Amino acid sequence: MHELAIAESIVELAAEHAARDGFRQVRRIHLAIGALSHVDPRALEFGFAAVASGTVADGATLVIDRPPGVARCLACQVDVPIAAYGDPCPGCGGAELMAVGGAELRVIDLEVV
Numbered sequence: 001m002h003e004l005a006i007a008e009s010i011v012e013l014a015a016e017h018a019a020r021d022g023f024r025q026v027r028r029i030h031l032a033i034g035a036l037s038h039v040d041p042r043a044l045e046f047g048f049a050a051v052a053s054g055t056v057a058d059g060a061t062l063v064i065d066r067p068p069g070v071a072r073c074l075a076c077q078v079d080v081p082i083a084a085y086g087d088p089c090p091g092c093g094g095a096e097l098m099a100v101g102g103a104e105l106r107v108i109d110l111e112v113v
């Protein structure tokens, strides 16, 4: 379950910000988890609640954006939406697609007190 490791790194990031900027509590953490990122948002929320306990991020809410998967079809030379790696181009049915978006996993911002 790599969501637990991701949750730990989010808590570490929050703790670093807390130490640097002198705040005591993280209220909300805004994340982008791309549809192609292989991260289960529910598993991440569950893992986060466990690892955040007793830290500056204890009780913080995760606000999770889900950017859709986007791939460039090499035949059509256009960007098309895909739900998963290996999906064919919805335009031509071709399989030569290169993912260009939706694989990201990043913290957008932290709301602190």
Ligand SMILES: [Zn+2]
Residues within 6 Å of the ligand: 073, 074, 075, 076, 077, 089, 090, 091, 092, 093, 094
């Ligand atoms: Zn195509």
